[in-house]
Amino acid sequence: VLDFANKNTHRLRIPDDDGGPCYSAGDNMFFLHHNDGRCFVVNGFSGAATPLPELAALLQSHMVNPCDEKKSDKLDRKSYDNMKIKKVVMSSVASLPNHHRVVAVLASNCSKSRVFISTCRSAGEINSCLVMREKSTILDIAFFQGKMYANVHMFQELVAVDLRDGCLDKPTPPGVEPQVKAYTSWIWPPDLLPDMYLKDLFDDPKSDEKVEQYLVESNGKLLMVRRRFLRTGHNKLTCRFQVFEADLRDGPRLGQWKKARSLQGRALFVGTPCSKSFRACDVDGAQGDCIYFLVDHGNPLRHSAVYNMVNKTIMPLIPVSVWRSVKLTWDSQRFPAWFFPVEV
Template sequence: MDIYALPSEDHQVRFPVMAASKSEGQSAWPDLPPELLGAVLRLLPSLADRVRLRAVCRQWRNSAIVFPPSHLHLPWLAFTDGTLLDVVNNAAHRVRIPDDAVCYSAGENTFFLVHDDGRCSLVDLFYGGTATPLPELAALLRASKVDPRYELLQPVHKVVVSTSSAELEEDCRLVAVIIRGGNVIISTCRPAGETNACLALDNYFNFSIADIMFFQGRMYALAKVHEALHAVDLNKGRIDQLPALRPPGIEVIPGAASAEFEMIQEPHLQEDPWPYGHEVARRYLVESNGKLLMIRRWIRKPLMSFSYYAMTEFHDADGYGLDRTRRFEVFEIGHGQWNSRRRWLKVQSLHGQALFVSSPCSKAAPAADHGAQQDCIYFSHQFYRRKMDDPLGDSGVYSMRDGTITRPLLPEPAAVSASLPWLRRFPTWVFPVEA
């Protein structure tokens, strides 16, 4: 399966072909001196160019590992047709996705593919390589009647993949999938040909799930309504030994108060024409500096008794109304002042970090290393298409320091809207790293 990253027509780079015949006194490209290749790599500011260079041959790929980029990169935005948007350089690229597959972002370089015949796999769409099949997980998804093509029901809400850590067995990775109804299926991810353990966590949670993530050897699930956080011990990744029913003594962290905020607390919102309050539309879990954070995204509160005419009076200049993001709140897990029970505590600073949030994939990153703004939340959200030429929808940068939102995220996303059909799925952050 050829799934190496491809440039768009406007950003294509062609490498000249050198004769490989030694008798003609010429060297093949793989024999380029490492120091010369390193000098070229240091001059490549774009991750896309480094991806193309690494794809030439094995020797160039190995050299790219020896000569890492001088700085980390901002994440990209991914769309389900294989379009990748480099936000920093406002450049669109494409990856080859099989025609019979639906693609979900699952973290650093990792994508989760679900084929029309039910097959599932994990694959690195940036640097290629062999896909890792997940037949046991695919069987559970089929048993749950999950059809990835039926977008109106959003059958797969989110996919998360653990990284190897001291809390898990060596070379152990886990994959968790939220399917419709808030159920979670978790599977090991072993090399092709090895049997995976799978577990449907239908009875572990008695609430609608807002988000899940792997953190310090556990899987955390956040309740959508009351924001209680449930922690499941993953037993070093040996999930085949976990009980099928919710075990006793599972840790639960109570939710945080979510009273509506007053406009006077947010001076930049005082001119918001919507007079009927705001509500929390989405909650995200993110790990930052070794801590687990919960992020709330607030929007205008809908009022069902409004006529269509009355609702249009409160649309912003760019056409967004009720589902418009107005502010964010960030909480971390701490201890209460009067007892030792853990609880959500509101924070005012990200301590040099920047947050990148989207429903399918969110992450924190050092702002200075990535060229991002400190104490800012980069968000991307799209429930449905407001405008055919606006693929990013409700996106922007929220400052925790003064509460302001900078929009749009990109004035004119390059070569994205023309390739996208009408979708309900959200654009999602992906976090490419060189490996």
């Protein structure tokens, strides 16, 4: 772990007995997917692990298997059908004793995406279910106000499933195919946005600019952060950011994305593995109305930076002298990822 504020490094010991893949689950949590199929969520500080046996069985039944990234480029029928975990997120700490945190796993292959969720209980019944099934790529997922939201690549549609409607009240019996929960389209851009807005929201295939985007809850709002970059060889040079706020007040299929001009003094930390928003004053060294971003290619420490929403400038996340001296290897697309102490 690299402490950006103090420029120090720390080593975490995550229990891992067989070398299976480890994923960020946001905050200070990790998701372990062992080579034998077992699943756990692990606290990065205490090392406390919560087993998720029902989720493990569900993932295995949908061919979501532990992935060796170094061998995953081999194209064969088996690797084509197998699904890879793209992201793991956890809901915020439960406010009531009888409410439990929920973990969501986004998995995809070349032709489809799935979202699985499970309650995280240290003892007792673990409930898991499949909540989303798409024939298009799901770009990102986020918990927001009791719902699981997903941004679908085709038409950039925003869909949601309500997690308070009993979908986790009863576990799926062994051997029974889980039913996909009915979910709702909340924002459907082609029917609602003017042509100029669509041109700004989507990629222009003739343009050298490409885009990556992230869903993040911020101060009671659901934001879509779009990072625009130029691809030069193996590098992606970030040029600018756009932030859109989901206006969901009018109900399903009547929402729309609105441009956000300010982050209201907050700092956004975005990246493919996880994204989060904080009041700038609550994070040591953070600046308000800034987007801190990580990249998962090349030298992440060199290309990660800070974007200022006010003056539209990009500054290095850490000085050149620091990233050159830090000896960290990045041989996994699952990292780097933001890591936040629970007390933040």
